Amino acid sequence: MSHVGYSCLMAVDREHVLRSAAALLTRKSTATMDEVAKAAGISRATLHRQFAGRDALVRALESLGIAECEAALDAARLDEGAASDAVRRLVREVEPAAGLLAFLYTENQLFEGEEQHAGWERLDARISALFRRGQENGEFRIDLTPAWLTEALYGLIASGAWVVLTGKVARKDFPRMITELLLGGALRRDEPRREES
Amino acid sequence: MSHVGYSCLMAVDREHVLRSAAALLTRKSTATMDEVAKAAGISRATLHRQFAGRDALVRALESLGIAECEAALDAARLDEGAASDAVRRLVREVEPAAGLLAFLYTENQLFEGEEQHAGWERLDARISALFRRGQENGEFRIDLTPAWLTEALYGLIASGAWVVLTGKVARKDFPRMITELLLGGALRRDEPRREES
DNA sequence: TTCGAATGAGACATTCATGTCTCATGTGGG
DNA sequence: CCCACATGAGACATGAATGTCTCATTCGAA
Numbered sequence: 010m011s012h013v014g015y016s017c018l019m020a021v022d023r024e025h026v027l028r029s030a031a032a033l034l035t036r037k038s039t040a041t042m043d044e045v046a047k048a049a050g051i052s053r054a055t056l057h058r059q060f061a062g063r064d065a066l067v068r069a070l071e072s073l074g075i076a077e078c079e080a081a082l083d084a085a086r087l088d089e090g091a092a093s094d095a096v097r098r099l100v101r102e103v104e105p106a107a108g109l110l111a112f113l114y115t116e117n118q119l120f121e122g123e124e125q126h127a128g129w130e131r132l133d134a135r136i137s138a139l140f141r142r143g144q145e146n147g148e149f150r151i152d153l154t155p156a157w158l159t160e161a162l163y164g165l166i167a168s169g170a171w172v173v174l175t176g177k178v179a180r181k182d183f184p185r186m187i188t189e190l191l192l193g194g195a196l197r198r199d200e201p202r203r204e205e206s
Numbered sequence: 207m208s209h210v211g212y213s214c215l216m217a218v219d220r221e222h223v224l225r226s227a228a229a230l231l232t233r234k235s236t237a238t239m240d241e242v243a244k245a246a247g248i249s250r251a252t253l254h255r256q257f258a259g260r261d262a263l264v265r266a267l268e269s270l271g272i273a274e275c276e277a278a279l280d281a282a283r284l285d286e287g288a289a290s291d292a293v294r295r296l297v298r299e300v301e302p303a304a305g306l307l308a309f310l311y312t313e314n315q316l317f318e319g320e321e322q323h324a325g326w327e328r329l330d331a332r333i334s335a336l337f338r339r340g341q342e343n344g345e346f347r348i349d350l351t352p353a354w355l356t357e358a359l360y361g362l363i364a365s366g367a368w369v370v371l372t373g374k375v376a377r378k379d380f381p382r383m384i385t386e387l388l389l390g391g392a393l394r395r396d397e398p399r400r401e402e403s
Numbered sequence: 404t405t406c407g408a409a410t411g412a413g414a415c416a417t418t419c420a421t422g423t424c425t426c427a428t429g430t431g432g433g
Numbered sequence: 434c435c436c437a438c439a440t441g442a443g444a445c446a447t448g449a450a451t452g453t454c455t456c457a458t459t460c461g462a463a
Binding site for chain 2: 037038039093096115118119121140143147148149150151152153154156157158160161163164165167168171172177178182186189190191192193194195196197198
Binding site: 238251254259 | 449450451452453454
């Protein structure tokens with residue numbers, strides 16, 4: 010029995026397959042299992058051995074996306090310092106997962122009645138809490154609900170990922186253009202905004 | 207030969223079918239031709255007689271969405287008055303088409319290499335021009351490109367339509383929450399913002 | 404009333420993605 | 434060296450959506 014070889018090889022490949030699938034489905038959300046397999050450099054049979062089906066693959070990608078998102082939330086230390094700075098850190102940390110997030114964001118809208126991954130609610134709760142903290146802080150305006158701000162953040166991340174993918178803007182501008190729009194809006198400010206880090 | 211009856215009945219039904227399809231696909235973007243037909247109260251055969259196939263239906267919806275969007279742009283009088291007020295008018299006018307727009311927005315990302323409807327470029331150009339005018343005006347900040355502001359507006363409209371559809375926020379708040387976020391951002395302003403109409 | 408056109412219902416073939424299976428190959432560990 | 438196991442290749446069946454067809458019915462206009 011090859012415990013070592015088994016768990017090692019499987020784990021590595023699974024991770025690699027997942028990454029490839031994420032990269033591909035980010036660009037073409039309707040990609041075939043065949044295309045996914047080819048993109049990962051494996052055969053369709055092997056792909057099916059690792060993920061029972063397309064559903065299982067998407068679920069695994071969902072878990073991956075949620076995990077990366079939660080890791081980003083952790084790294085952003087949402088409850089430290091100014092709420093606006095926390096938002097900046099959050100967007101910066103979540104940027105690598107933006108493409109995957111955009112894919113899952115639109116994919117989730119197809120799930121209709123089916124129960125969705127509980128992880129999303131946790132993420133919603135944490136991000137909403139950040140916006141609420143900023144409101145109680147006096148930093149954020151109170152006439153926009155935390156729920157809307159959270160959803161808008163998702164939408165902007167998806168739009169940002171899409172616009173970077175199509176080459177309309179440079180990847181390096183991703184965090185700035187999202188945070189600046191979300192926090193400051195399009196209107197020009199007379200007072201200079203302060204910066205962090 | 208019943209010229210009158212023909213053109214009249216066909217036109218009316220086509221419009222009605224298009225509306226029903228838009229309403230359905232807004233909620234369930236993967237709906238079957240069967241479901242579309244049922245939602246319109248006609249048979250699948252008749253649906254196929256009016257639209258050669260699913261492709262043709264989506265193309266027709268695309269044209270409808272673009273037409274409604276351009277009508278909204280016209281009604282908003284983008285080049286009159288303050289640019290920020292024009293944005294407010296635009297969002298208010300485009301609100302009825304938001305669901306359809308959201309559907310088309312995600313649908314367009316699947317078109318990969320295929321050439322897309324030229325109408326989108328026209329819309330992009332007109333909206334970009336509005337933001338550019340606001341920048342040259344001194345109203346809008348210049349460190350966010352018109353292209354990004356345009357794309358962000360699309361994203362926020364889609365997010366807004368989605369969040370209204372799921373009941374997280376009231377439909378009546380749709381225009382305000384989008385314009386306020388897009389223009390003013392989440393940060394609280396010391397100076398009171400002025401209002402229009 | 405009668406004729407013609409549009410419709411609805413449904414059968415049918417086709418295409419495509421998916422899921423399952425078998426078998427040959429190759430590789431790594433014992 | 435040998436064996437177990439993962440893999441790749443491909444055949445095969447399945448299901449779903451689509452597109453096309455026919456035929457009976459209904460509705461409107463002459």
